[in-house]
Amino acid sequence: MMNEFETRLKVLGGLMVVIIALLIARAGYLQVYRGDEYVRRSDGNRTRxxxxxxxxxxxxxxxxxxxxxxxxxxxxxxxxxxxxxxxxxxxxxxxxxxxxxxxxxxxxxxxxxxxxxxxxxxxxxxxxxxxxxxxxxxxxxxxxxxxxxxxxxxxxxxxxxxxxxxxxxxxxxxxxxxxxxxxxxxxxxxxxxxxxxxxxxxxxxxxxxxxxxxxxxxxxxxxxxxxxxxxxxTIDWRLQAATEKAVDDQLALIGAKAAAAVVMNPQTGEVLALVSRPAFDPNLFVHGISEKNWQAINENPYDPLDNKATTGEYPPGSTFKIVTGTAALSEEVVTPTEQILDTGVYWLGEKGNAGGEVLGWLDFTSALAHSDNYYFYEMGYRLGVDRLEKYARMFGLGEKTGINLPYESEGLVPSRAYKEKYLEDEWYDSETLDAAIGQGFNLVTPLQAAMVMGEIAANGQRFQPYLVSKIVDTEGNLVKAYTPKLLSALEVPDNVIRLVQQGLRDVTKEGTAAGVFGTNFPVDIAGKTGTAENSQGADHGWFVAYGPYSNPGIVVAVIVENGGFGSQSAVPIGKRILEAAFGLDGSVPVVSVPQKKQG
Amino acid sequence: MNKRLLRRLDFTLIFAAAAIILMSLVVIGSATHINTASGGSFVQRQGIFAILNIALAVFLMNFDYKMLQRYGMRLYWINLALLLAVMLFGHSALGAQRWIQIGPVSVQPSEFSKVIMIISLAALLEDRVGKLNTLQDLLPIVGFVGLPFLLVLKQPDLGTSLVFIAIFLGMVFAAGVNLKLLGAFFGVGLLASPLLWHFLKDYQKMRILVFLDPNVDPLGSGYHIIQSEIAIGSGQLFGKGLFEGTQSQLDFLPENHTDFIFAVVGEELGFVGAAVLLVLYLVLLWRGVRIAQDASDTFGMLLAVGITSMLAFHVLVNIGMTMGIMPVTGIPLPLMSYGVSALSTNIIAIAILLNIYVKKQRLLF
Known part of the structure; x- marks a missing residue:
């Protein structure tokens, strides 16, 4: 029946086959041909x-x-x-x-x-x-x-x-x-x-x-x-606390805001305490620091996040006379016994001691003990800037110590090359005089100052400063141990170091730090004060020291920014650190003291 | 139903339809987490309605489909009235006004209107077969379908309105319409489609844009298509196993028991399961065409063609949509998708096919 429409119905039947075939083909394409890709996407959907x-x-x-x-x-x-x-x-x-x-x-x-x-x-x-x-x-x-x-x-x-x-x-x-x-x-x-x-x-x-x-x-x-x-x-936490307290008390006393202190073992390079002021509380950062706290830190003109002990660069002031003195004796521009007359004003540059003090006839050790500028102007003049530079570099100045802390500064060693490169000018002799007493083109970090003093204490040996003694895993197994690393040694005669050591000991006995240490300090201490002129404000006060004199176990460097004379600002801090280290404040000593002249 | 009748049933068609319904209950069960405490009662509900509708279908076998011809025009007006009622009293879901609440059941009149459309169009075309050669012949038919078409489009239910066009095309084609005339008519329709664009709602425009490129809106409209393709593709050859489809079970696949049920089949039963289902649909459609060929009268032939066209269009657009080759239109998959209105419509449509088949054989005896 209905033959006239048979064809059309057959076409419809064919259409049904085509529709289903198309859908099966599409399913095959998605599921078989591209199946792997969709499995990955489905797993990506459902797994985290x-x-x-x-x-x-x-x-x-x-x-x-x-x-x-x-x-x-x-x-x-x-x-x-x-x-x-x-x-x-x-x-x-x-x-x-x-x-x-x-x-x-x-x-x-x-x-x-x-x-x-x-x-x-x-x-x-x-x-x-x-x-x-x-x-x-x-x-x-x-x-x-x-x-x-x-x-x-x-x-x-x-x-x-x-x-x-x-x-x-x-x-x-x-x-x-x-x-x-x-x-x-x-x-x-x-x-x-x-x-x-x-x-x-x-x-x-x-x-x-x-x-x-x-x-x-x-x-x-x-x-x-x-x-x-x-x-x-390597830090001794009790000494660290004592050092921080000594710094904070002194800052509060004299109204200064910024300071740094480094305490090391000169015979190993282990850092026992390291302080920078002002400080910050690392707990503030654990959840992301708040706007308010960040502003307080960021707007503090003394930059609490700056570790002044390793990144702060300061003129070394008279602490640099250790370098100048070592150079002068080693280069034999002066003998230990040669007497030089401090007449007040040195002929070149017309400068003398701060406050116009005139000290008269001085040999090497007494000049160092009393930090006589006139004597060291003369040494600088006799040495010239090139030899001064050579010895400064021998002490490790002008380069990073390589302590395991980020952002360490290099400091600056006085040199003709530096002046020519950055100021495009030749070197003048008067600048050598400034450099010889730690001023002018001369910058060190507190850590470098401690290193210089430490090298004298360790008879010329320069150990790399470090803060980590060992790394252990959670089971307590040693992963890595750190041992002292000798970086270099001063190439100077033994007797030169001995003479410098004697001069530095006299600093606390009769020299610039004697007033603070007094006559009865139970441990022999070698020290050197410094007062660094600062074009921005009041002078910075320095004190570097080591002890016991006979077998040094500790070296200290302290700087008080804008603290004025080192003997008044930094020495009291250094003295308290030493007292804590030797157990003189009643605590357990960090450094053993040889039995001698107690009381 | 007597024994003679029983012997004359189209068992191939019944087998295909029954197999699809059974598969549907299993897959709806998986898609609605029937294996977990939080699983819904979707399978139960769909199963009960399937049984009720099959009972109704069996009861309808006592009647002769030919009596429908007499009610053709009356049904047409009832249809228009229903669609108007939806417009006036219906409540909306998913941005479209399609539902009428009758007691505990939400009825979607546009589902039933498809079958009513087929019956009334078959009645109208019955004495015009072979006489559709001029524009004057065709225009009344176009108007006849056009009125309910516009009402459904206005709901807005683009999917159902497109089903009307598919029914119209299938039936006038079978009625021997002049193909040049149909072609010309189509050409005009195509030219008018930019105009139609303006009548579409924004979400419908988006669906078409997304169809052209799902990544236009990967987290919005495109999300359905992308997740559906991932589900089907990741099923690979043998599927992840029933209740094991991660896309479906972890809810990455939306509407997985209704419009996107084929994606669950593809994901959990793999290419093999999908192909089996598609072959079952082919059997269903093939029998539809055969029944049209063997129908005892023109009315029966037209009815069968209309029903087959409707089912074929649903299968093509729904499954095509889940695999990204057809736009998202919200057309359910016949006998598979959860939804009692669509299930009733489709079982009744298949009952009509069976009725046409039975009556044809009586003639031969």
Missing amino acids: LVPTVASRGTFFDRNGQSIVENRPSFVVSLLPLTAPIQPEVITRLSVLLQVPREEIEAKVKAHTGYEPIRVKNDVGPELLTVIEEQSELYPGVIIEVQAVRDYLYKTQGAHILGYVSEISEAELERRKDEGYKTGDIIGQFGLERVYDQELRGVNGGELVEVDVTGKPVQILGQKEPVSGHDLYL
């Missing part, structure tokens, strides 16, 4: 790698005392998974946590993805209890636990330890080859920065299956994190 942050290594002092730890911190966060956070929840949270509404709203607005929005860090147990017990009033509010750095002693040793914070975009870009990822905590300063790779450990993680809202459904795989290594420092 949730990192388990490795526990960061901690710090111990040389005696095994814990300095830095990790503590749990409770963070109140918002997690708008299924529904947006209700305004009344934000209001309640704002009141409860005392965080401004606008701040929370801004964070919620800027939020994308499924990461929690952190509202407040370090929330106390009382508030956490409120949120937990009234959880129906806080839908979408969660409490997270985070391990954060705990610098147990706040500002103490801040410039040694440094601080940590979340890695910045720029830093991530630069260091992503080293395995850093977004959101990683990274050491930003001090040892935290230098030893970041050792401290950070290896993050683990969980491969979690999530649903479309990002809610975990099951754990597919797990990788345990490997804790970071612990650092044992």
